[in-house]
Amino acid sequence: MTMTDFITRIAPTPSGFIHAGNALNFILTYIIAKHLNATLRLRIDDIDKLRSKKVFIDDIFETLKWLGLEYDYGAKDSDDFLKNYSYNNEVLFEELNNLHKKFPMLFYACKCSRKDIKGIYHGNCKELKLKLQKDKTSLRLHIKQNSYVWLGDFCIELFENIGDIILWQKDGFCSYQLASLLDDEKNGVNLLVRGEDLLNSSAIQLFMANLFGFKNFSKAIFIHHPLMLDQNGKKLSKSLNSHALYQWRKNNKKPYELFQKTAEIIGVKESWQINTKEELLACKDELEAFFRLNSQKLDRQ
Numbered sequence: 001m002t003m004t005d006f007i008t009r010i011a012p013t014p015s016g017f018i019h020a021g022n023a024l025n026f027i028l029t030y031i032i033a034k035h036l037n038a039t040l041r042l043r044i045d046d047i048d049k050l051r052s053k054k055v056f057i058d059d060i061f062e063t064l065k066w067l068g069l070e071y072d073y074g075a076k077d078s079d080d081f082l083k084n085y086s087y088n089n090e091v092l093f094e095e096l097n098n099l100h101k102k103f104p105m106l107f108y109a110c111k112c113s114r115k116d117i118k119g120i121y122h123g124n125c126k127e128l129k130l131k132l133q134k135d136k137t138s139l140r141l142h143i144k145q146n147s148y149v150w151l152g153d154f155c156i157e158l159f160e161n162i163g164d165i166i167l168w169q170k171d172g173f174c175s176y177q178l179a180s181l182l183d184d185e186k187n188g189v190n191l192l193v194r195g196e197d198l199l200n201s202s203a204i205q206l207f208m209a210n211l212f213g214f215k216n217f218s219k220a221i222f223i224h225h226p227l228m229l230d231q232n233g234k235k236l237s238k239s240l241n242s243h244a245l246y247q248w249r250k251n252n253k254k255p256y257e258l259f260q261k262t263a264e265i266i267g268v269k270e271s272w273q274i275n276t277k278e279e280l281l282a283c284k285d286e287l288e289a290f291f292r293l294n295s296q297k298l299d300r301q
């Protein structure tokens, strides 16, 4: 067996305070990276400059420190991030234009607002040949019929279920799907550990990666993990501030139960007390089995 040099990343969005569910993803990404001897990057997804705030960026660094999760590449603190790592919308726009030149028949500007679109959007604006113009149009990727993406056992047909994908938003910012994909490809990311709510996102990004000829991302391995739910069985939300970890820190609460919860996800016996990353990393058999059972790859498209 040849060993792959894995590169993975923790990629939080600074649009709210980090909650227990985000931390679970950080810990899981970290221990899988350590287990595989992978390179771990930190990327802070501040594409949406309107919702990104310094206080949320600070919170990301404080949370990583509190959890004790170190990484190989990425900003060291908020100042370093804002100076050297923040998304550059103009660079993204150049990359968008380069792709646009390669796929002139598939990219088109769309004036529809969310209200105009009922259900799945199949490109009513495609024939209008509109210009991309801030606050007036977005740029979309046209999805043809029978656009299947097989990711492990998961299969989705994009035409029926997703429709034409927004690449550049009306507000003048790059879409999450494209910005995240471009960054991953550029940095050679070939292992993604994500919540299962991002399964459709993974399929969309894989579809684009394959279409654009992105060598790293189209061969990446994906692990989609269960989400942490609240008492009512709902997924934790940044906007509701539910289970925000800065509150834990304020109350001097330690992150033990987050490590215990991660251990449960990878299949460690519940009776085992797991309180630290070291204890988690010692569960080598469980980690290996979890990785083997949950790895997904683009099968065909």
Ligand SMILES: [Zn+2]
Binding pocket: 109, 110, 111, 112, 123, 124, 125, 126
């Ligand atoms: Zn339209």
